[in-house]
Amino acid sequence: xxxxxxxxxxxxxxxxxxxxxxxxxxxxxxxxxxxxxxxxxxxxxxxxxxxxxxxxxxxxxxxxxxxxxxxxxxxxxxxxxxxxxxxxxxxxxxxxxxxxxxxxxxxxxxxxxxxxxxxxxxxxxxxxxxxxxxxxxxxxxxxxxxxxxxxxxxxxxxxxxxxxxxxxxxxxxxxxxxxxxxxxxxxxxxxxxxxxxxxxxxxxxxxxxxxxxxxxxxxxxxxxxxxxxxxxxxxxxxxxxxxxxxxxxxxxxxxxxxxxxxxxxxxxxxxxxxxxxxxxxxxxxxxxxxxxxxxxxxxxxxxxxxxxxxxxxxxxxxxxxxxxxxxxxxxxxxxxxxxxxxxxxxxxxxxxxxxxxxxxxxxxxxxxxxxxxxxxxxxxxxxxxxxxxxxxxxxxxxxxxxxxxxxxxxxxxxxxxxxxxxxxxxxxxxxxxxxxxxxxxxxxxxxxxxxxxxxxxxxxxxxxxxxxxxxxxxxxxxxxxxxxxxxxxxxxxxxxxxxxxxxxxxxxxxxxxxxxxxxxxxxxxxxxxxxxxxxxxxxxxxxxxxxxxxxxxxxxxxxxxxxxxxxxxxxxxxxxxxxxxxxxxxxxxxxxxxxxxxxxxxx
Amino acid sequence: xxxxxxxxxxxxxxxxxxxxxxxxxxxxxxxxxxxxxxxxxxxxxxxxxxxxxxxxxxxxxxxxxxxxxxxxxxxxxxxxxxxxxxxxxxxxxxxxxxxxxxxxxxxxxxxxxxxxxxxxxxxxxxxxxxxxxxxxxxxxxxxxxxxxxxxxxxxxxxxxxxxxxxxxxxxxxxxxxxxxxxxxxxxxxxxxxxxxxxxxxxxxxxxxxxxxxxxxxxxxxxxxxxxxxxxxxxxxxxxxxxxxxxxxxxxxxxxxxxxxxxxxxxxxxxxxxxxxxxxxxxxxxxxxxxxxxxxxxxxxxxxxxxxxxxxxxxxxxxxxxxxxxxxxxxxxxxxxxxxxxxxxxxxxxxxxxxxxxxxxxxxxxxxxxxxxxxx
Ligand SMILES: Nc1nc2c(ncn2[C@@H]2O[C@H](COP(=O)(O)OP(=O)(O)OP(=O)(O)O)[C@@H](O)[C@H]2O)c(=O)[nH]1
Ligand code: SF4
Ligand SMILES: [Mg+2]
Numbered sequence: 013x014x015x016x017x018x019x020x021x022x023x024x025x026x027x028x029x030x031x032x033x034x035x036x037x038x039x040x041x042x043x044x045x046x047x048x049x050x051x052x053x054x055x056x057x058x059x060x061x062x063x064x065x066x067x068x069x070x071x072x073x074x075x076x077x078x079x080x081x082x083x084x085x086x087x088x089x090x091x092x093x094x095x096x097x098x099x100x101x102x103x104x105x106x107x108x109x110x111x112x113x114x115x116x117x118x119x120x121x122x123x124x125x126x127x128x129x130x131x132x133x134x135x136x137x138x139x140x141x142x143x144x145x146x147x148x149x150x151x152x153x154x155x156x157x158x159x160x161x162x163x164x165x166x167x168x169x170x171x172x173x174x175x176x177x178x179x180x181x182x183x184x185x186x187x188x189x190x191x192x193x194x195x196x197x198x199x200x201x202x203x204x205x206x207x208x209x210x211x212x213x214x215x216x217x218x219x220x221x222x223x224x225x226x227x228x229x230x231x232x233x234x235x236x237x238x239x240x241x242x243x244x245x246x247x248x249x250x251x252x253x254x255x256x257x258x259x260x261x262x263x264x265x266x267x268x269x270x271x272x273x274x275x276x277x278x279x280x281x282x283x284x285x286x287x288x289x290x291x292x293x294x295x296x297x298x299x300x301x302x303x304x305x306x307x308x309x310x311x312x313x314x315x316x317x318x319x320x321x322x323x324x325x326x327x328x329x330x331x332x333x334x335x336x337x338x339x340x341x342x343x344x345x346x347x348x349x350x351x352x353x354x355x356x357x358x359x360x361x362x363x364x365x366x367x368x369x370x371x372x373x374x375x376x377x378x379x380x381x382x383x384x385x386x387x388x389x390x391x392x393x394x395x396x397x398x399x400x401x402x403x404x405x406x407x408x409x410x411x412x413x414x415x416x417x418x419x420x421x422x423x424x425x426x427x428x429x430x431x432x433x434x435x436x437x438x439x440x441x442x443x444x445x446x447x448x449x450x451x452x453x454x455x456x457x458x459x460x461x462x463x464x465x466x467x468x469x470x471x472x473x474x475x476x477x478x479x480x481x482x483x484x485x486x487x488x489x490x491x492x493x494x495x496x497x498x499x500x501x502x503x504x505x506x507x508x509x510x511x512x513x514x515x516x517x518x519x520x521x522x523x524x525x526x527x528x529x530x531x532x533x534x535x536x537x538x539x540x541x542x543x544x545x546x547x548x549x550x551x552x553x554x555x556x557x558x559x560x561x562x563x564x565x566x567x568x569x570x571x572x573x574x575x576x577x578x579x580x581x582x583x584x585x586x587x588x589x590x591x592x593x594x595x596x597x598x599x600x601x602x603x604x605x606x607x608x609x610x611x612x613x614x615x
Numbered sequence: 616x617x618x619x620x621x622x623x624x625x626x627x628x629x630x631x632x633x634x635x636x637x638x639x640x641x642x643x644x645x646x647x648x649x650x651x652x653x654x655x656x657x658x659x660x661x662x663x664x665x666x667x668x669x670x671x672x673x674x675x676x677x678x679x680x681x682x683x684x685x686x687x688x689x690x691x692x693x694x695x696x697x698x699x700x701x702x703x704x705x706x707x708x709x710x711x712x713x714x715x716x717x718x719x720x721x722x723x724x725x726x727x728x729x730x731x732x733x734x735x736x737x738x739x740x741x742x743x744x745x746x747x748x749x750x751x752x753x754x755x756x757x758x759x760x761x762x763x764x765x766x767x768x769x770x771x772x773x774x775x776x777x778x779x780x781x782x783x784x785x786x787x788x789x790x791x792x793x794x795x796x797x798x799x800x801x802x803x804x805x806x807x808x809x810x811x812x813x814x815x816x817x818x819x820x821x822x823x824x825x826x827x828x829x830x831x832x833x834x835x836x837x838x839x840x841x842x843x844x845x846x847x848x849x850x851x852x853x854x855x856x857x858x859x860x861x862x863x864x865x866x867x868x869x870x871x872x873x874x875x876x877x878x879x880x881x882x883x884x885x886x887x888x889x890x891x892x893x894x895x896x897x898x899x900x901x902x903x904x905x906x907x908x909x910x911x912x913x914x915x916x917x918x919x920x921x922x923x924x925x926x927x928x929x930x931x932x933x934x935x936x937x938x939x940x941x942x943x944x945x946x947x948x949x950x951x952x953x954x955x956x957x958x959x960x961x962x963x964x965x966x967x968x969x970x971x972x973x974x975x976x977x978x979x980x981x982x983x984x985x986x987x988x989x990x
Binding site for chain 2: 538539540561562563564565566567568569570571572574575578581582584585588
């Protein structure tokens with residue numbers, strides 16, 4: 013049955029990580045009868061293997077539901093979004109397809125950093141916010157305080173907030189009613205020329221690229237020809253449908269609806285998330301604004317551990333990019349690692365997830381270099397360079413100014429932890445901006461900090477100094493001059509390009525010592541002594557030695573021993589194959605991460 | 616096939632008790648299985664389609680002498696005509712010092728055994744205790760005396776780098792073995808094998824291995840002492856007085872074909888190495904039910920076999936002779952490993968006179984690190 017726009021509601025569920033979005037989605041699927049109770053699994057929409065392993069949402073997921081309210085039947089399209097900062101781009105793309113957002117706040121944890129960030133993202137998109145305080149079933153729920161925090165930080169009226177428990181089902185019907193009553197219906201016209209926004213896509217080896225769309229105007233039907241505005245290519249719609257939550261075919265999608273299109277597109281270049289679809293010819297609609305590309309925060313090199321898999325890696329990256337436009341990749345080469353890609357990510361978790369998806373979904377073995385942020389260089393000749401790979405830093409003589417990215421960090425912490433957080437930030441050369449109290453027990457601290465200091469382990473450090481209660485969010489402010497230098501690592505006297513890092517000159521000694529020490533533990537003994545050195549320019553600042561092997565010989569090699577011993581030797585050979593040789597030193601893959609070692613705890 | 620085979624190994628999987636470092640195929644304290652073992656061995660031997668005339672026969676274990684003099688005779692009676700040592704054959708038995716008596720030596724003579732490999736391991740009471748051995752140093756002296764008079768060739772096994780052992784203790788063990796006039800000495804640095812009691816104790820920290828540097832010093836010391844006393848190191852772990860090398864083991868390293876019987880025993884037909892099932896009880900049961908006891912099979916290509924030959928050859932102190940290697944394997948050494956050999960020579964790990972390639976002492980001591988390049 014076709015729904016007119018008045019009977020459609022499109023909304024995303026947004027919150028800080030773990031506040032219960034996916035569980036709430038389960039309850040909505042259940043109460044609307046979309047999924048039968050016996051088929052319902054917990055966090056049903058988290059169906060990617062990695063999501064289940066880690067218990068978090070990584071990809072936004074759309075589902076269509078039907079719900080009868082005041083005697084009328086409505087189509088509800090919900091998008092469950094991830095809460096982790098690194099996947100914020102998924103949230104912002106989802107918001108662009110919706111007229112409303114359900115904002116969840118955990119009744120015990122209260123307002124946290126991504127609560128604020130996501131709420132503002134929804135407000136900026138002009139969405140109607142339906143605030144919910146979730147987990148009211150918890151014994152330690154502190155509903156009144158959290159309502160106050162919501163009011164202070166986001167100007168949300170306490171009366172508007174729905175009290176719910178995604179676990180026990182309290183308040184779910186109230187929420188469904190509020191969604192229909194408060195969120196405005198989409199404003200589209202099914203009779204106008206087709207205009208649809210591609211908000212996501214994925215590659216299916218049988219059906220090609222499947223595009224996920226929000227229809228803004230017009231109607232799309234099976235067999236129809238559609239045009240991808242960015243590339244101008246035209247494809248025929250072979251199948252289309254909605255997510256319930258699996259894909260289910262239907263005859264048409266009309267203005268206001270959310271669904272998928274299958275056009276048997278094998279060339280991934282044709283599809284761009286954020287692109288607009290319309291009809292071919294001069295009657296086609298104009299492109300919608302689309303998405304602004306996300307700001308990549310960290311870069312690292314990804315290399316196939318066996319050099320010959322370079323093309324395979326490229327193909328896998330292209331396919332993955334169809335499903336996740338937030339990472340980017342460019343071919344690069346390294347003396348140590350051969351041919352690979354420099355990839356940009358939104359954060360370290362994102363980097364880890366992409367690497368795991370490549371290894372699991374494409375069955376590739378990868379060597380990853382340590383992550384770094386991007387830097388800017390002003391050269392003496394007036395040129396500005398963007399540095400994504402430490403090995404691209406030229407000689408000191410050419411550099412006029414070395415700049416690093418600075419982010420504004422907001423920390424939401426219980427007041428008793430303000431001291432330790434202040435300490436932590438000042439150790440990392442943060443500049444204090446302000447403190448705001450959200451309630452008598454919680455405060456928001458703002459600092460400007462070098463991104464490099466934030467990205468690696470500040471999350472973990474904040475968690476540990478606040479016993480798990482502190483959270484942070486950050487936003488790039490720009491690039492500012494700092495006293496930076498490239499630190500090189502030499503193995504057996506040879507510089508290993510993939511081990512260079514950029515660091516603050518004041519930290520260089522400590523980092524250099526920590527890195528060579530770590531490397532000493534990672535590299536096996538060889539038949540000769542191996543020197544490990546850290547250097548800035550030609551100045552050696554740290555040194556360690558791996559002493560030579562003294563004895564490595566099989567004693568017994570008779571009869572049946574021979575096969576067994578040969579297997580052991582062959583294993584060594586396999587192990588060697590997976591290492592990278594620099595000169596005649598074999599460096600195991602994980603040693604390339606050794607440069608993350610920061611040295612002793614800072615005072 | 617059989618007509619080419621001149622060597623046989625028989626595994627006797629019994630010991631009085633299991634030493635803490637030992638991971639061999641054996642059962643301790645299960646003398647009740649002797650009878651079934653003999654029967655099963657008989658079945659396995661009958662599977663040969665014709666008798667083999669032997670240049671060498673080796674009875675290893677476990678502890679073959681744990682069968683007792685009558686058991687040893689019984690074992691030989693099982694061989695019937697299947698295994699026929701030639702008059703000039705080398706017939707070796709591994710022996711525990713506690714088992715060697717006048718009557719045992721008589722049994723050896725009766726069976727045609729002419730070489731005894733004695734599990735001495737050490738002549739120091741503390742080291743023997745550390746190694747979990749059941750004999751004392753005085754047993755060894757007495758047995759060496761008996762054997763000395765018997766006309767049998769005597770080989771002695773020695774373990775070095777036992778926990779707590781010092782360089783000085785090693786030197787004294789070797790001195791004494793030399794004075795006891797062993798014809799042949801096999802020296803093994805203690806190895807730590809998964810699943811042994813020692814492995815567990817090391818993990819728990821109650822046993823500490825000797826550090827690698829000291830281990831090397833000990834091994835080098837032994838090499839020097841034995842060489843000075845006229846023993847020639849002819850393979851990594853083996854030292855012999857002139858003309859006293861172990862022909863059976865040399866057959867292995869020459870990649871000659873051999874037959875093998877008993878649980879966990881491995882045979883080689885010139886290309887494939889087949890290993891019997893390791894479990895003593897399973898091996899017995901299957902044979903009594905007329906089933907196959909074949910376990911792992913290591914099948915090699917001609918080139919794989921040649922590479923193996925190269926490694927085994929280089930572990931021998933005489934090294935690899937290019938023409939002989941080609942003759943035996945059909946491959947030129949330099950086609951298989953030219954670059955590696957050059958690297959080894961440059962690094963001082965090998966010597967090459969253009970015809971013969973030998974590892975130097977330091978090459979030999981690190982040889983396991985070399986093989987991945989040639990296998
Ligand atoms: N007691 C209680 N626990 C809840 C409730 N809702 C969710 N949880 C629990 O909170 C944890 C996180 O739930 P999720 O639904 O995965 O949270 P999420 O917001 O989707 O997390 P991300 O997608 O990773 O950001 C799970 O252990 C849930 O069982 C609730 O109403 N009450
Ligand atoms: S006597 Fe030899 S075979 Fe028997 S358990 Fe001891 S070391 Fe192992
Ligand atoms: Mg979730």
